[in-house]
Amino acid sequence: MVMGRALYSVGFWIRETGQALDRLGCRLQGKNHFREQLSRHRTLMNVFDKSPSVDKQAFVAPSASLIGNVHVGPASSIWYGCVLRGDANSISVGAGTNIQDNTLVHVAKSNLSGKVLPTLIGDNVTIGHSAVLHGCTVEDEAYIGASATVLDGAHVEKQAMVESGALVRQNTRIPSGEVWGGNPARFLRKVTEEEKAFFSSSAVDYSNLAQVHAVENTKNLDETDFKKLLYKKNSRDAEYDSVLSDLSLSENVPKSA
Amino acid sequence: MATSIARFSRRGVASTLIRRWFAAEAALAMQTEPPKPKLTVSPSPSLDRVKWDYRGQRQIIPLGQWLPKVAVDAYVAPNAVLAGQVTVWDGSSVWNGAVLRGDLNKITLGFCSNVQERCVVHAAWSSPTGLPAETLIDRYVTVGAYSLLRSCTIEPECIIGQHSILMEGSLVETRSILEAGSVVPPGRRIPSGELWGGNPARFIRTLTNEETLEIPKLAVAINHLSGDYFSEFLPYSTVYLEVEKFKKSLGIAV
Numbered sequence: 073m074v075m076g077r078a079l080y081s082v083g084f085w086i087r088e089t090g091q092a093l094d095r096l097g098c099r100l101q102g103k104n105h106f107r108e109q110l111s112r113h114r115t116l117m118n119v120f121d122k123s124p125s126v127d128k129q130a131f132v133a134p135s136a137s138l139i140g141n142v143h144v145g146p147a148s149s150i151w152y153g154c155v156l157r158g159d160a161n162s163i164s165v166g167a168g169t170n171i172q173d174n175t176l177v178h179v180a181k182s183n184l185s186g187k188v189l190p191t192l193i194g195d196n197v198t199i200g201h202s203a204v205l206h207g208c209t210v211e212d213e214a215y216i217g218a219s220a221t222v223l224d225g226a227h228v229e230k231q232a233m234v235e236s237g238a239l240v241r242q243n244t245r246i247p248s249g250e251v252w253g254g255n256p257a258r259f260l261r262k263v264t265e266e267e268k269a270f271f272s273s274s275a276v277d278y279s280n281l282a283q284v285h286a287v288e289n290t291k292n293l294d295e296t297d298f299k300k301l302l303y304k305k306n307s308r309d310a311e312y313d314s315v316l317s318d319l320s321l322s323e324n325v326p327k328s329a
Numbered sequence: 330m331a332t333s334i335a336r337f338s339r340r341g342v343a344s345t346l347i348r349r350w351f352a353a354e355a356a357l358a359m360q361t362e363p364p365k366p367k368l369t370v371s372p373s374p375s376l377d378r379v380k381w382d383y384r385g386q387r388q389i390i391p392l393g394q395w396l397p398k399v400a401v402d403a404y405v406a407p408n409a410v411l412a413g414q415v416t417v418w419d420g421s422s423v424w425n426g427a428v429l430r431g432d433l434n435k436i437t438l439g440f441c442s443n444v445q446e447r448c449v450v451h452a453a454w455s456s457p458t459g460l461p462a463e464t465l466i467d468r469y470v471t472v473g474a475y476s477l478l479r480s481c482t483i484e485p486e487c488i489i490g491q492h493s494i495l496m497e498g499s500l501v502e503t504r505s506i507l508e509a510g511s512v513v514p515p516g517r518r519i520p521s522g523e524l525w526g527g528n529p530a531r532f533i534r535t536l537t538n539e540e541t542l543e544i545p546k547l548a549v550a551i552n553h554l555s556g557d558y559f560s561e562f563l564p565y566s567t568v569y570l571e572v573e574k575f576k577k578s579l580g581i582a583v
Contacts, residue, residue, distance in 0.1 A: 091570075094567060106561070107567065107571075108566050108567050108568045108571065109568070109571060110383045110385075110568060110571050110572065110575060111382075111383060111384060111385025111386075113381075113385050113386065114380060114381045115380065115381065115382070116380040116381070117380065118380075133386070133410075134382060134384075134385065134386040134387070135385075135386035135408065135410060151428075151430075152386070152410045152412075152428045152430070153410065153426055153428050153447070153449075172449075172451075173428040173430060173449045173451070174426070174428055174447060174449045201428075201449040201451060201477050201479070202447075202449050202475065202477050218449075218477050218479065218494060218496070219477050219492075219494045219512075236477075236494055236496060236512060237494045237512035237528050254528065255528060281432060281433070284392055284393070284432070285390070285392070285412065285432070288390055288391065288392055288412075289386075289387070289390065300391075300396075
């Protein structure tokens with residue numbers, strides 16, 4: 073008992089010494105020293121009275137930014153590094169949609185044609201990595217390929233597909249069930265039946281995957297430390313294995329030109 | 330950054346013996362009180378979604394039994410996100426805003442390679458080629474900024490231009506260069522020693538021997554640069570002091 077107290081005090085002395093040394097080091101570094109601040113990144117940020125409303129069952133990665141008038145439906149997922157900036161107008165994301173890593177969804181306040189359009193993204197849409205969506209409408213079960221750019225006023229109809237790397241120019245209408253690609257985007261071919269099935273299954277798969285990420289990202293310190301302990305003992309995580317087996321992952325990659 | 334580096338000075342990179350975790354995680358080892366309500370997500374009925382978490386985004390996110398592994402002298406920017414099965418080998422660097430998401434399959438970043446700013450590296454579950462769909466970035470590869478790499482294999486000593494897109498199953502053979510903005514469709518192969526570019530990627534010309542020798546030099550130059558960044562960060566963050574001050578100001582017991 074006395075030993076315990078003694079060790080505790082010694083521990084404190086060592087910590088205090090450490091902190092004092094840290095301050096000394098800062099002073100030696102002079103004006104170039106850097107003091108770390110708390111992360112001020114705001115995942116959900118409101119601009120005056122416009123604030124995001126995200127469904128409880130959606131996954132929003134902590135490094136994503138949802139700013140202003142953004143509405144996200146249930147079972148949707150917004151992945152790492154996305155920016156959904158609804159400051160000038162509104163963004164609404166439907167249910168079961170996934171907006172993959174590093175995409176930018178923005179709304180136009182004014183554009184050349186003078187029309188101001190909110191961005192509407194429907195249900196079960198898959199928006200690939202690093203896409204840029206600006207003031208456009210995407211209907212249900214569409215597929216926006218990775219790194220695609222969809223500009224103001226574009227309208228992607230149900231089950232249409234925008235190829236990877238495509239640039240869909242302003243006010244382009246992509247009819248239902250067609251694949252458009254290239255820069256500027258033009259009609260390539262029709263969506264095959266298996267690709268249509270792929271769109272819906274990929275949306276579901278992503279929702280499931282999002283749950284795993286959601287659980288992991290919301291762990292507090294004790295849980296993450298416990299997990300590290302598990303790694304040291306090389307144990308398997310039944311939770312993740314079960315999610316993986318649930319995913320009916322037979323990714324049919326759409327062939328492209 | 331990619332092409333205007335002329336610094337080849339030899340730097341003794343002091344390799345730390347301590348693994349660096351994301352700042353707040355290690356710092357919070359001091360905290361005894363569980364932090365304020367965080368982002369809560371489905372399916373349990375939960376409070377209003379929290380808008381701000383002072384911990385920010387964790388850099389390394391373990392999923393299931395996989396923990397991203399970062400070599401001791403690799404520089405991973407604090408706002409990069411490594412999730413799932415990601416291995417970052419020695420001398421490599423992952424720059425700001427990159428997302429390496431190895432949740433469905435493995436991602437490997439080889440010796441002295443670098444993944445520059447805002448890249449997304451993902452691995453699909455299966456590849457159209459039928460080969461293992463892991464993303465393998467071999468040694469001395471420079472992946473330019475804002476690229477997207479999906480289940481591709483990049484052999485040693487390549488340069489992938491900025492904003493390029495490599496789709497599932499693509500193979501970039503050794504000593505080739507992809508121009509900026511190139512899109513490699515799924516399952517394509519970029520032969521060795523050639524310069525390809527465009528959307529979809531087409532052959533432009535073969536590389537001269539001098540150019541081929543420059544490729545690993547670029548990777549090494551970026552390695553030296555990442556050494557500078559690496560040494561900017563302490564092994565453990567001092568954010569915990571700010572956290573304690575913050576909690577004190579809010580009246581939460583520390």
